[in-house]
Amino acid sequence: MVKPDRVAESRVQMECRLVQVVTVSDKPNGGSLVLGEVLRFHLAEDVVNNFYVDPDKLRAIGRMAGMTYCRTTDRFELKRPG
Secondary structure (H helix, E strand, O other): OOOOOOOOOOOEEEEEEEEEEEEOOOOOOOOEEEEEEEEEEEEOHHHEEOOEEOHHHHOOEEEEEOOEEEEOOOOOOOOOOO
16 A cells, blocks of 8 residues: 555564654754554464464564663553443
């Protein structure tokens, strides 16, 4: 649905349409917040289990700040109020 190619090695990909770019700071290392509308997901079959993404198979890594990253291996469930 969007023109840019997807990264073949990525096991989960999202096709997004740009909604807004918010400048957090124009100072060095200030950065911007990019907001997009997800139009379509692409998932490798080996990470999907019963129509859900299996986090153990996905083995996701997230960026925290600077050079710090995290893994999603320490998870817990929390019931939502209501």
